[in-house]
Amino acid sequence: MEQPGEIKKVSMAVIKRLPKYYKCLGNLLKNNVERVSSQDLSKILGFTASQIRQDLNNFGEFGQQGYGYNVLQLYTEISKILGLNTLHKMVLVGAGNLGQALANYSEFRTHGFDIIAIFDTNPNLIGRKINNTPIYSVEDMEYFINENDVDIAILTVPKDKTEKVVEVLSKTCIRGIWNFTPAEITTDDDTDDIIVENVHLIDSLFTLSYRINEDKLQERLLKQKRKIFPDCR
Amino acid sequence: MEQPGEIKKVSMAVIKRLPKYYKCLGNLLKNNVERVSSQDLSKILGFTASQIRQDLNNFGEFGQQGYGYNVLQLYTEISKILGLNTLHKMVLVGAGNLGQALANYSEFRTHGFDIIAIFDTNPNLIGRKINNTPIYSVEDMEYFINENDVDIAILTVPKDKTEKVVEVLSKTCIRGIWNFTPAEITTDDDTDDIIVENVHLIDSLFTLSYRINEDKLQERLLKQKRKIFPDCR
Numbered sequence A, B: 001m002e003q004p005g006e007i008k009k010v011s012m013a014v015i016k017r018l019p020k021y022y023k024c025l026g027n028l029l030k031n032n033v034e035r036v037s038s039q040d041l042s043k044i045l046g047f048t049a050s051q052i053r054q055d056l057n058n059f060g061e062f063g064q065q066g067y068g069y070n071v072l073q074l075y076t077e078i079s080k081i082l083g084l085n086t087l088h089k090m091v092l093v094g095a096g097n098l099g100q101a102l103a104n105y106s107e108f109r110t111h112g113f114d115i116i117a118i119f120d121t122n123p124n125l126i127g128r129k130i131n132n133t134p135i136y137s138v139e140d141m142e143y144f145i146n147e148n149d150v151d152i153a154i155l156t157v158p159k160d161k162t163e164k165v166v167e168v169l170s171k172t173c174i175r176g177i178w179n180f181t182p183a184e185i186t187t188d189d190d191t192d193d194i195i196v197e198n199v200h201l202i203d204s205l206f207t208l209s210y211r212i213n214e215d216k217l218q219e220r221l222l223k224q225k226r227k228i229f230p231d232c233r
Helices: A012-030 A038-045 A049-057 A071-081 A099-101 A137-149 A159-169 A200-227 B010-030 B040-045 B049-057 B072-080 B097-103 B136-148 B159-169 B203-228
Strands: A086-092 A114-120 A133-137 A152-157 A177-180 A195-198 B088-093 B112-121 B135-137 B151-154 B176-179 B195-198
Touching: A012 A038, A012 A049, A012 A071, A012 A114, A012 A152, A012 B203, A038 A049, A071 B203, A086 A099, A086 A137, A086 A177, A099 B097, A114 A137, A137 A159, A152 A159, A152 B203, A159 A177, A177 B203, A195 B203, A200 B072, A200 B151, A200 B176, A200 B195, B010 B040, B010 B049, B010 B072, B040 B049, B088 B097, B088 B136, B097 B112, B112 B136, B135 B136, B151 B159, B159 B176, B195 B203
Parallel strands: A086 A114, A086 A152, A114 A133, A152 A177, A177 A195, B088 B112, B088 B151, B112 B135, B151 B176, B176 B195
Antiparallel strands: none
């Protein structure tokens, strides 16, 4: 049983649903919706109303029986919970195609995530700018991050360069690594205060492949079952 | 209670864990590990052993009490479950930076996902190649997809072009859309047999931001609790 002096660790599954609540409430606000019940949210989001109430209860008492949630209040609270009420300074390491795509992505800045510098080893890129953000030599990275209190490093370097870059980052004040490389970054003593969020694109493709394949799979499983229970249809 | 003639629909949470099992078993195979217990898998993956057994039970009886799982057999089965035992033909729509990054990503082909054509509206790009894959005019897309039995379309077009592209795709034999645009694709009568997998990069960034912010958040929640229960420390 949870004691009043303790706060339960919030599960990763709940954390992953927070951005969906945030976006949904943002849309409701845009449409001038002032209050919303967990049942309404359930219809929009596809999670059960009870799940939604449980999720939000992790962070305080927001709703009111018979009234529902105040949309603006809940939106503002979730924005704070996600740390979106402060500006996050980011650097991008690796100015290849993916790095350039991310540097040009305007949605980050809209939500307070600002890429203030890009680092690369290619002398043809150093000194140039992408979307007004300067590209510097990776040799200046450690100094720059510490001087400018950078929060987050976006990693878009080739797989075999990842370890070296993480080694440098572990000497800085960086608090989070957003890892787009196929390399799995494991934190050791040097880096265990750095949070790593891995974007494994291939996992998402595998999920799509599963879902395309699901009907055939169900048929196959059913056939296997029929062998075991020959009477069933 | 599940009947022998029925197959329970597998939850999205389980589906999202399958790629992790697949990769983990692939690594074990590379290291010549022949069998593995759910406890061993638990240590590597961070899910509980009971969760792992439950997940895998959705797809048949793989393990054996006291022996564990045969690594090669389980790897092969999960590969089939994910549809990785067949070649998937893909097209990429939108040859901007992100499209180019994905077209150059070699891991897809390794797993049987082959980008066979790229489509764009930019006359300067049409006729050129990225990573040996030709860029065609988007006007030829519908014909090309149907002629070549393409499975999956990767969407890397600007947000405001998404709807139009989806409209065209809905007239083709495409079975899955891997959506990298910020637009939310909702399926209607025309498209409800197309599976959409949305890659919302900003959600992943929000999750990272939450995790960086978590300690401060816990302190704030604890303070709120102390107001309600002033005796607790």
